[in-house]
Amino acid sequence: MTAFKKLWVIAYRDLGRNRRRSALTLLAVALGLALLILMSSYIAGVVDGSISDSILLSTGHVQVRSETYQMEQASLEWGDLLEDRGGLLASATQIKGVVTAAPVLWARGYLTTAAETVGVRVTGIDPDSDFHAPIRSGLVAGQYLAAGDRGGVLVGKKLADSLGIGAGSKISLLVGTSNGEIDENVFTVRGTFSTGVLTYDESTIYMPLAKAQAITGAGDHISALILLTEDAGTAAPVAAALRAPGRNVVTWEDMNALILQGIGSAMSFYYLMYGIVILVVAVIIANTLLMSVFERTRELGILAALGMKARQITAMILMEAGLLALLGILYGIILGSLVVWYLSINGIPIGDQIASVAQGFAIRSVLYTKFVPAQIFGLSLAMLIIVLLGALYPARFAARLEPVEALHNL
Amino acid sequence: MPAIELENVVKIYKIGEVETRALDGVSLRVDQGEFTTLVGPSGSGKTTMLQLMGCLDRPNSGTVIINDQDVTRLSKNQRADLRRERIGFIFQFFALVPVLTAYENVELPLLLNGVKPGARKQRVLGLLDSVGLAPRAKHRPDQLSGGEQQRVAIARALAPQPLLVLADEPTANLDTENGAQAMEIMQRLNQETGTAFVFATHDPRVVSYARRVVKLQDGRIIDNGVQTSGA
Numbered sequence: 001m002t003a004f005k006k007l008w009v010i011a012y013r014d015l016g017r018n019r020r021r022s023a024l025t026l027l028a029v030a031l032g033l034a035l036l037i038l039m040s041s042y043i044a045g046v047v048d049g050s051i052s053d054s055i056l057l058s059t060g061h062v063q064v065r066s067e068t069y070q071m072e073q074a075s076l077e078w079g080d081l082l083e084d085r086g087g088l089l090a091s092a093t094q095i096k097g098v099v100t101a102a103p104v105l106w107a108r109g110y111l112t113t114a115a116e117t118v119g120v121r122v123t124g125i126d127p128d129s130d131f132h133a134p135i136r137s138g139l140v141a142g143q144y145l146a147a148g149d150r151g152g153v154l155v156g157k158k159l160a161d162s163l164g165i166g167a168g169s170k171i172s173l174l175v176g177t178s179n180g181e182i183d184e185n186v187f188t189v190r191g192t193f194s195t196g197v198l199t200y201d202e203s204t205i206y207m208p209l210a211k212a213q214a215i216t217g218a219g220d221h222i223s224a225l226i227l228l229t230e231d232a233g234t235a236a237p238v239a240a241a242l243r244a245p246g247r248n249v250v251t252w253e254d255m256n257a258l259i260l261q262g263i264g265s266a267m268s269f270y271y272l273m274y275g276i277v278i279l280v281v282a283v284i285i286a287n288t289l290l291m292s293v294f295e296r297t298r299e300l301g302i303l304a305a306l307g308m309k310a311r312q313i314t315a316m317i318l319m320e321a322g323l324l325a326l327l328g329i330l331y332g333i334i335l336g337s338l339v340v341w342y343l344s345i346n347g348i349p350i351g352d353q354i355a356s357v358a359q360g361f362a363i364r365s366v367l368y369t370k371f372v373p374a375q376i377f378g379l380s381l382a383m384l385i386i387v388l389l390g391a392l393y394p395a396r397f398a399a400r401l402e403p404v405e406a407l408h409n410l
Numbered sequence: 411m412p413a414i415e416l417e418n419v420v421k422i423y424k425i426g427e428v429e430t431r432a433l434d435g436v437s438l439r440v441d442q443g444e445f446t447t448l449v450g451p452s453g454s455g456k457t458t459m460l461q462l463m464g465c466l467d468r469p470n471s472g473t474v475i476i477n478d479q480d481v482t483r484l485s486k487n488q489r490a491d492l493r494r495e496r497i498g499f500i501f502q503f504f505a506l507v508p509v510l511t512a513y514e515n516v517e518l519p520l521l522l523n524g525v526k527p528g529a530r531k532q533r534v535l536g537l538l539d540s541v542g543l544a545p546r547a548k549h550r551p552d553q554l555s556g557g558e559q560q561r562v563a564i565a566r567a568l569a570p571q572p573l574l575v576l577a578d579e580p581t582a583n584l585d586t587e588n589g590a591q592a593m594e595i596m597q598r599l600n601q602e603t604g605t606a607f608v609f610a611t612h613d614p615r616v617v618s619y620a621r622r623v624v625k626l627q628d629g630r631i632i633d634n635g636v637q638t639s640g641a
Binding site: 001002003006009010014015016017119298299302303304305306307308309310312403404407 | 412493
């Protein structure tokens with residue numbers, strides 16, 4: 001064994017000299033890290049879930065629109081819509097990386113019942129498209145749409161419940177047309193769906209694309225072609241392949257720019273919170289070590305008298321800090337991971353009211369954590385580094401003790 | 411040949427505005443193999459002299475020469491090196507590292523000096539045997555009696571084969587029997603190894619073992635050594 005290894009032995013055994021203090025310090029590290037893991041996993045789950053929901057339920061990875069189309073206005077003028085749908089759809093699905101493509105027509109409308117009138121977004125879809133699988137699988141009552149259905153619609157469950165309607169109910173739908181007029185049509189609710197995202201479930205009505213084109217006077221035009229790609233990273237090259245004069249091709253990042261920007265701003269705040277938690281833990285460890293150094297002043301004087309150098313004494317104290325930190329980090333990872341795993345399955349219910357006020361942000365009423373190993377590794381490493389930096393003060397204090405002063409504690 | 415020589419050494423402690431001359435122009439020579447005690451009332455400068463001899467502190471003026479080397483100008487690390495290689499310490503309160511076994515406490519100076527494992531083991535076991543503690547090698551200080559702890563401290567002090575062992579009140583916390591046992595061990599090891607021993611003590615038992623007694627008073631040597639035959 002070398003002197004360096006012996007310092008590790010002394011550092012390890014020193015942890016057992018005051019077991020209660022070591023255990024409490026370890027607990028502080030473990031709880032601090034577990035909290036950070038939970039926070040980061042929660043944020044990752046919410047953000048990833050929101051963007052994923054937005055992509056799978058609304059925006060897709062890539063959208064192809066007319067150059068002049070404005071999403072906010074949901075224009076139905078032919079000049080703002082896409083034509084030659086059949087050729088575009090066929091060529092889009094041939095591009096490497098495209099999983100599915102779905103044409104949609106959006107229109108603003110009002111759903112009226114005997115008691116109420118509610119603004120809705122009417123979406124004409126190809127019911128057989130794989131893109132709309134979440135609607136199909138989210139059906140909670142009634143039946144799904146058929147492509148040739150001329151009188152049926154699907155209504156979000158939240159919307160249906162608020163209006164007191166359900167499968168089989170008759171509804172009146174006022175929809176804008178391409179020539180700027182309002183047309184009233186009566187439909188039968190074929191079924192109700194729940195996506196879990198309240199902003200969609202309380203504002204969206206689906207009908208077959210052909211019917212939507214008919215009642216809006218859009219002809220065979222569509223508002224957009226929505227594409228899903230193999231993964232988020234494939235969106236950019238697919239979008240590049242689709243660009244052509246007269247088209248506006250956007251990716252999921254473009255379409256969620258506001259959300260992403262908001263997340264970026266929020267993350268600065270969260271990183272500050274992480275830093276505060278880690279600093280608090282570092283201060284606790286530094287305090288523990290300082291108390292330990294004060295209690296061992298005489299012993300440190302002996303070691304210096306025996307010829308142990310300042311750098312060796314510094315190393316010994318840092319080793320103690322490192323061992324405490326590593327053990328605490330290990331327990332923190334285990335504890336944090338267990339909580340994250342549980343919440344990734346059971347979720348954190350936040351209630352419909354909170355979920356529904358997140359305008360433009362696809363957020364569910366039950367939020368799930370997401371296990372991100374790279375984040376856990378990063379937080380653990382940051383904790384270890386900051387703790388060791390915090391331990392520098394007591395370590396240097398111990399190393400700078402003059403043997404004579406330390407031995408006067410005899 | 412002198413093991414250590416102090417030449418006109420002055421040491422002043424300043425506490426606030428008050429200055430205390432702990433040593434006032436002291437000169438002393440200790441030869442190799444000596445068995446010497448420093449005696450005097452509290453505040454006479456015994457411990458200060460030991461600390462300067464042990465390179466634990468530096469004088470305000472004067473020189474300390476160990477094995478022909480002036481150590482007063484050495485850096486802190488250089489003094490640590492010198493202590494590790496050439497000087498052993500025995501303290502009043504035994505001063506063992508509490509988390510190390512008796513074996514590991516004796517081994518520590520050898521580890522710090524980079525002695526190879528085989529030679530280290532042989533030396534440690536030999537020393538523990540010479541102080542009668544080989545069977546207790548794996549016990550920690552809290553499992554040893556006061557006398558046993560001091561014997562481990564003696565073994566540790568001799569581990570690096572020092573030129574000089576400095577002992578500050580080594581029997582102060584030992585009963586008569588253990589105190590006598592410790593002194594007999596140190597006397598025997600002094601004769602076997604030729605290592606010089608210098609004690610600072612009030613204990614007449616310790617003085618009775620010494621071959622030379624240096625008397626201090628008020629930071630000055632008033633008697634440079636009375637040759638005795640020792641106990």
